[in-house]
Amino acid sequence: MSEPNPLLEPWTGPFEAPPFHRFAAEHFRPGFEAALAEQRAEIAAIAANPEPPTFENTIGALERSGHALDRVASVFFNLAGSHTNDELQAIEREIAPALSRHRSEIYLNDALFRRVEALEARREKLGLDAEQARVLERYYIAFKRQGGGLPAGAKARLAGIGERLATLGTAFGQNVLADEKDYLLVLQAPEDLAGLPPSLVAAAAQTAADRGLPGKHAVSLARSSIEPFLQFSARRDLREKAFRAWALRGETGGATDNRLIAAEMVQLRAERAKLLGYETFAHFRLADRMAKTPDAALGLLHSVWERARARALNEQEALQALVAEEGGNFQVAPWDWRYYAEKRRKALFDLDEGETKPYLQLDKLIEAAFYTANRLFGLSFVERKDIPLYHAEARSWTVVGPDGKEVALFIGDYFARSSKRSGAWMSSFRDQRRLDGEVLPIIVNVLNFAKAGENDPCLLSFDDAHTLFHEFGHALHGMLSNVTYPFISGTSVAQDFVEFPSQLYEHWLEQPEILRRFAVHHESGEPMPEALLQRLLSARQFNQGFATVEFTASALVDLGLHLEPEPGAIDVLAFEKKELERLGMPDAIVMRHRTPHFQHIFSGDGYSSGYYSYLWSEILDADGFEAFEESGDIFDPAIAKRLHEYVYSAGYSRDPETAYKGFRGRAPSPEALLRKRGLADAPGADRVKATRS
Template identity: 55%
Template structure:
């Protein structure tokens, strides 16, 4: 009896590793291409089976079958895109440039298939007669709209052009992200002279030493463009010339000429997005994107951003005066420049609140902040975490936890990948290897967080800034959205919600970091083991809105430029000039730059995720500020009744209902921006 060897490595699609994970040791980088080929073909077989059946369309034989199609493609994609972001190399990047447009073309062939859409359309037309439960009704509605928004109603010429546009956008987005990653990975400033380290606390020096060692320069200290190193360097370095040099490199990512320059990519993407919107009947790409969000229209977004922008500029002007005062007092005669702001702001904070980041950081151990994240989840939602060591993953730094419900039953798997490395793109994010659903049995969620904290030298403790600790809480809030999901349909699982609602669970979770009961338990000095002194804790809380003008100008300018690129039906030919002209119109302070300048604005141009949607963080912030007040109003930030409603309507509900309905079910009403403006200290 003969056996035929599989055409690809099935370890990528049949996950036989511990705890239901993929066996990461059973496949190599070169195995992905063949696995994608097989999985793409298998997905089309599934689609053909739906189309070619003789039975009239039903929820089971059409909608459910569509939801469950492409399992192999889902699995190989989940592993591949994890690797592309968190641990890439030339082999992965080369395939990414090929597979991103290929996947787009594949999706277009399905979403524009007239026979498949006819079956979905038939169900949609008779949906009121099908007796659907609310979740199934919402999935049908989302599916039908997804087909329409993907061009299912266009004529053949329109479909062909839209498929071309989508394919090109996917290719450009992949290249954009790779260019930024390369600029960040390739740039480092090596310092050999102790005098060049003036002003830098030990934790910054240790991080720089670790970065130099990773780059085979154990004799030096390295400033890199990782936010976990560049920001503290700009905050503490006494050497103004070095601050300027490193800041300019940081600001110029994606705009250095040559192969990694993203200027032309942005121009082409904005133009293609505008054409796509017109094809689908929208005035602008922003109108197209926002039609499927809570905000609905560009006008609603601007009504949120513009008042905040005015308040932020006014506050930033006051802050800049404070910084200029210190510069003058030092006998210097220069204006505040962007490479000066963090340095002098830290001095003002020390002056005003009698503490600085260097005093606080020894109390924020990565390990303890992870424990704090877990403790808050246990107090609010009853879930617990048990670490499982020795399980192979995509990198030796990755850690694995099993997650359990209060009754001891398994809830899911959580993986954390916390340290910066050259093979990882910048930023922090949450994603899923497997999403929760119950459509064909119980599918437990496998959720991961990726961070970019500076890795300490071997044997040393990893310490976080307060912003770093907030980032960890933020991404873990997203992780809980995936872990606590309790829906039937995959299409509405976990974070499958509108973009301006998805940040609510993450931003809300940040609030618990600075709850005194949490800091008193987990803010432990890494050397002495002492709890953060109450006086320091009070200073930290008092300084919560310090530098609010700077922080809000950084963010809001990015959101406004994003909207400007996409809200006009006629896109600009020169994106760098357009950025500068837009900021001039907005009267952007000279001493501050956008948090994400256009050439490295990966949220918006490395894929489609936050395009015309960066405002979403502030939209969700309106919700999260009000949602935390629901706890504060009871006098107990861990109130069991409020937590139960929060779990039911926010963290577990996914996209099973309209987000506005979910928020009202939790809070009883929709909020105004007042609580958010108060929270920001504006």
């Protein structure tokens, strides 16, 4: 390419944000090639340094290496998830194994490992400050867990496994996106809209228009589209059709079938764990987590499972009674649960989502999330119009601290589209660090809310609102980071701790003070009536048996797959079926993420053997919010200050247990989780105490 590559040039625009308007697909291959070559040279120089290893010439140098690669990769993989196309997907298939190979070249470099190992052996004598000591410790652990110090043959095999897993993980995610993109349930006749509230009819019209069918109505496989349809549609035949398509993503039998991909990934992970000296992949993965052992994670999951299953079976009986009352001659099926649960909620609490949605506007809930951050941490948010972003629907805000100084740039990308993978997540285009000068973070929240009709506000369910607050909690964890070294910046913490700041933040959404201020009617501007608000809050623990069962089943299958010491040619669906039968999974409930589309654990390694972490972190968030409740002030300044210091700004500068105790003043109380989910009065509640040993 004769012209300069904008990926590699200095970014001099506002906030030094990526100039998205200048990037094209053809920039990425040469951009990666140049950035990889640059870091290879940097690593070679560190490893070959004739001077004895010091923190600065080894760890400091590692932290300064790969700057160009970080920039190119952050832009590329954010686009690959949030606004991809055929060209980017082809590059992703090429670059994922190349990056894995590059990572292996670093962590399996024997000369480099020996320098890190020598420093770790003398860590207490190096005169390091607390953060430097922590960074050195984490580097040494990372090298060991990647195979540093192993024989050459084992290292070569580990590199090959890593490369193959990167290829498979990319294919898995792209297959799920393809299945979601290819499916559309078109609601052809007026009777196909039976039961749908006006806001959902408008969203279905917009979905159809976005997919080239103006004047029609349609449901996609985005969770924000299909779940409300399953909740309200009076057409049982259409609910079944949509649900089956949703549940069968990744196992359609064609080119996008993920079953063999998942099976091979399980096999390779088991082999990797054995090479590293662990009994199973789950043992390997949890050894560097708060849980420490699979038994600890399983202890929590099983103790919650017993109570949740009993609650869910009671819920199922109540739904079956509703079917009978209506004259239905069928057993409640998975495509019926949400529909009849909505009817039951109306009967029990005089509450339905169609009544609350008009008060839950996306823009007002964004304001609510910002307001909460202001009250807790003194942050303010100023929307930017001068920063070109990667999609017209994305928005950006400068984040300003209580001292008036800029803290971060925040990007919000809220609407579902066919170029975006499903789900909701936080990521970064640039992480915070102070090494060689202050570098402010650029953080993005990506969600998949269904767009409303043109000129209509986007109205959310209460679950959607929770998702928004959850991801913004992650965003704050990245934006408030205040460390020197990028290796421990922001959300680079233990997997079963990373969900704590995000899940904790959800609690503020449910506070009357927040809802009274921001839950206002999209037409009249009137606040949600107090009686409706109280009914909404009183129903918070409704259907918790179902919600806990669908989550916990997924977490148990994840751990079960990765506890297989010799998985061989495992049939992942047969394993899933057998595990659910052993657990006594209610027939009317399906795992929240069935194995062939379980992107948390197969689209990369992020949550493999770690889906349990949401529940583990929920002990922390439930107990942590009780600190504010006990004080009588949900914005208590002293508690918020400790939360900022020990959690949101600390990155991985402290061990998670130490960080939590610094915030709370003690270890967490597991019973808080049961209280939050309304399971505290169920049999066996006392056994949860054993899971935190």
